[in-house]
Structures are given as C-alpha cells and as structure tokens.
Amino acid sequence: MSSMASPTLPANLGLLISNLSSFVNVKLDSTNFIIWKTQLQNILRATDLLDILDGSSSCPSPFVRDSTGKEIPNPEFSKWKMIDNHLLSCVTATLSQSISTSVLHLKTSSEIHVDFVEFVLKKFVYVCIWAEDWDYNKIVICNRLVEFRCQIAVHQECYGANNIQDFTSWVCRACKTPNVERECCLCPVKGGALKPTDVDSLWVHVTCAWFRPEVAFVYVEKMEPAVGLLRIPSHSFVKVQPCVICKQTHGSCTQCYKCATSFHSMCALRAGYRMEVSLPCFFFYYEQIILRNYTIFIGYLS
Structure with a gap:
C-alpha cells in the first residue's frame, strides 16, 4: 500500500x-x-x-x-x-x-x-485594560527586581505615574516597599495596581476605588491617597451574598444598580464586563472639596 x-x-x-x-x-x-x-x-x-x-x-x-x-x-x-x-x-x-x-x-x-x-x-494592563497608549499617556511596566518581577502595566494617567524620568527603572507604589505584602481591602484579587489609603496599613486597587462612590483620591494627579473607606456602608461587607464571579465574600461587593447582583469591581473588570459612569460630583473631606477622578461610577454586568 x-x-x-x-x-x-x-x-x-x-x-x-x-x-x-x-x-x-x-x-x-x-x-x-x-x-x-x-x-x-x-x-x-x-x-x-x-x-x-x-x-x-x-x-x-x-x-x-x-x-x-x-x-x-x-x-x-x-x-x-x-x-x-x-x-x-x-x-x-x-x-x-x-x-x-x-x-x-x-x-x-x-x-x-x-x-x-x-x-x-488586556490582562497585563491594569486599571482600564485599554491596550493602546499615547505619547502623553504611556503604558508603564513595574520593573521590580526583588524576588520576583511584578510587571503590572498601567497607563500613566490611570495610576498617577506622571513625570517619570526613566521608564526602565519605574516601580509601582506597592513595590517601593517590597518587604511588606500589600493587599486590596475591597477585593480578593492579589497584586495589581494598588494605592495607599488614609487608613494606616490599608491599600486598595485603583479600580476598586473608582467603582466605590464613597471613595476618592485626595491628589488626582498622583491618584493617592484613597479616602472615604469609612464611608462605605457596612452592609456591603456582610458575608451573605458572594461575588457572582469569584464566589468569594472577602472585601466589599458592589451591587448592580439594575438588579441585585453583587460583584467585586476588580473581578468584573478582569472578566470583561462593562461598567458605566455618570456625571462628575464633589464631596467634602476634612473641609476640602474633592473632585472624584472619573466621577461617580455605576456598575452593572453586561
């Protein structure tokens, strides 16, 4: 044959x-x-x-x-x-x-x-997951070299990483103190684009802060510190209804404004769900008027 x-x-x-x-x-x-x-x-x-x-x-x-x-x-x-x-x-x-x-x-x-x-x-580009960048708003990558590479990628404006002199040596905010483990207090997602808050030892993902209307950044250009954690309703931390995506109850779940679905904002972003934004707002913080970066966010699973 x-x-x-x-x-x-x-x-x-x-x-x-x-x-x-x-x-x-x-x-x-x-x-x-x-x-x-x-x-x-x-x-x-x-x-x-x-x-x-x-x-x-x-x-x-x-x-x-x-x-x-x-x-x-x-x-x-x-x-x-x-x-x-x-x-x-x-x-x-x-x-x-x-x-x-x-x-x-x-x-x-x-x-x-x-x-x-x-x-x-997009899994490499935290915060907005938009894969394109521009001359005035580059995607920068954390170049932490201690123990393991962080390598989170963020747009400069999304993370408040402006006036970078050397892109090859830039490290994210959390990696500036590599010996201290940082976790988001609002979701269970490890790593990512973290920022400090006004509550000692608590950190949040930029995305998690964006999609909590109670939370804002004092200095928008630096996107830190995040303030308003204590304004978040206590019922959002109740371990009754888990996140529909990760099935965990850690942190504070956001609720869809069209239905009763609960989810972590970071989980929804990584899973590719769409979330919308409403009009800008101001709120008072220690007698300062703060404009929320990217305004109040309304989230729903689409």
Missing part, C-alpha cells in the same frame, strides 16, 4: 516564512499592540493567509470517502494542517516572552487570532 505523499509548502506560506521578520519588525508587548496588529494583518492579507488565522477558513474533515464509499485520508486536511502549524509558529514568533507564555497551550492558529491576543494583552 503506498503512503500518501506529504503536502508541499505553498508559495504564499513560503513567502510569509522568509519575510516575516521584515514585515513584522516588532515583538508584541504591552506597549505596541496597534503596530503589531497592523503589521501582522497586512502581511497575512497580502499572502492570502488571514482567513485561516481569523477562522473564516475552517479545517477540512480528516477523512473523505472515495467512489466506492471507502473512508480515506483527506489530502486537503493534511495540507490545511501543515499550513496551520506553520502559521501558528509564525504568529508565536512575533510575540514577546511575557505574552507568548499565555498562549503556549493553544494548538491551532485560529485559537491565537488577533482578538484573543488582545484579550490576553
């Missing part, structure tokens, strides 16, 4: 492999998603391979039936599989180490499509 011949490498795939580094000259990290996406999609579109990556060209059946009704290997499947394997390798080669470790479990190129990579990338 003769074995089925191995499929030959298509010309368009050979063109992609030989010119990939020229057409995609950046390694995707938390600072260059838009450039990476544009370069990758352009070369895939030019080589007529984008339909495999975005899933519009589905995988053929592994077997077909011949004229006698006998099931035989499908040569189109072998060809598609070869192209897909090479394409998966090519796309993975354009990712930085921090991003590629999150997609190692994927087996086909369609699983690593651009939208999924953007979703993965």
Whole structure:
C-alpha cells in the first residue's frame, strides 16, 4: 500500500516564512499592540493567509470517502494542517516572552487570532485594560527586581505615574516597599495596581476605588491617597451574598444598580464586563472639596 505523499509548502506560506521578520519588525508587548496588529494583518492579507488565522477558513474533515464509499485520508486536511502549524509558529514568533507564555497551550492558529491576543494583552494592563497608549499617556511596566518581577502595566494617567524620568527603572507604589505584602481591602484579587489609603496599613486597587462612590483620591494627579473607606456602608461587607464571579465574600461587593447582583469591581473588570459612569460630583473631606477622578461610577454586568 503506498503512503500518501506529504503536502508541499505553498508559495504564499513560503513567502510569509522568509519575510516575516521584515514585515513584522516588532515583538508584541504591552506597549505596541496597534503596530503589531497592523503589521501582522497586512502581511497575512497580502499572502492570502488571514482567513485561516481569523477562522473564516475552517479545517477540512480528516477523512473523505472515495467512489466506492471507502473512508480515506483527506489530502486537503493534511495540507490545511501543515499550513496551520506553520502559521501558528509564525504568529508565536512575533510575540514577546511575557505574552507568548499565555498562549503556549493553544494548538491551532485560529485559537491565537488577533482578538484573543488582545484579550490576553488586556490582562497585563491594569486599571482600564485599554491596550493602546499615547505619547502623553504611556503604558508603564513595574520593573521590580526583588524576588520576583511584578510587571503590572498601567497607563500613566490611570495610576498617577506622571513625570517619570526613566521608564526602565519605574516601580509601582506597592513595590517601593517590597518587604511588606500589600493587599486590596475591597477585593480578593492579589497584586495589581494598588494605592495607599488614609487608613494606616490599608491599600486598595485603583479600580476598586473608582467603582466605590464613597471613595476618592485626595491628589488626582498622583491618584493617592484613597479616602472615604469609612464611608462605605457596612452592609456591603456582610458575608451573605458572594461575588457572582469569584464566589468569594472577602472585601466589599458592589451591587448592580439594575438588579441585585453583587460583584467585586476588580473581578468584573478582569472578566470583561462593562461598567458605566455618570456625571462628575464633589464631596467634602476634612473641609476640602474633592473632585472624584472619573466621577461617580455605576456598575452593572453586561
């Protein structure tokens, strides 16, 4: 019995492999998603391979039936599989180490499509999870080198990290005292973009502070300290209804204003839920009038 011949490498795939580094000259990290996406999609579109990556060209059946009704290997499947394997390798080669470790479990190129990579990338960008940055509002990464790398990524304006002289040596607020473990007092999520409060030893995620209307930042430019923790209603800390996402009761759950669903703001943000904002407001704190950064937040699961 003769074995089925191995499929030959298509010309368009050979063109992609030989010119990939020229057409995609950046390694995707938390600072260059838009450039990476544009370069990758352009070369895939030019080589007529984008339909495999975005899933519009589905995988053929592994077997077909011949004229006698006998099931035989499908040569189109072998060809598609070869192209897909090479394409998966090519796309993975354009990712930085921090991003590629999150997609190692994927087996086909369609699983690593651009939208999924953007979703993965957003996990690295705390507070707003927006993957794009600007000259006046860069994404900065904590470069803590003690014991382990923190590597949280935040926009300067989201975290109050302005006037940075050296981006390569910047560390987040919590990592300035690495020997003291910091945790958010409003949710169970470990790590993240933490800021001190006016209550000694208590810290909060910037996101958790944003979505509690009782909490604000005294100095908006620095986004710290967070004040108003003692104004949060005690019933939000009652361990009766857990967060619908993490199923834990630690901290203070926010309640959807349209229904009775309870959730931690940080959990909802990381899970990709949408939360809305209303109009600006002012409140008094020790005889100071404070404008809430990004105003009162109204959260609901959408």
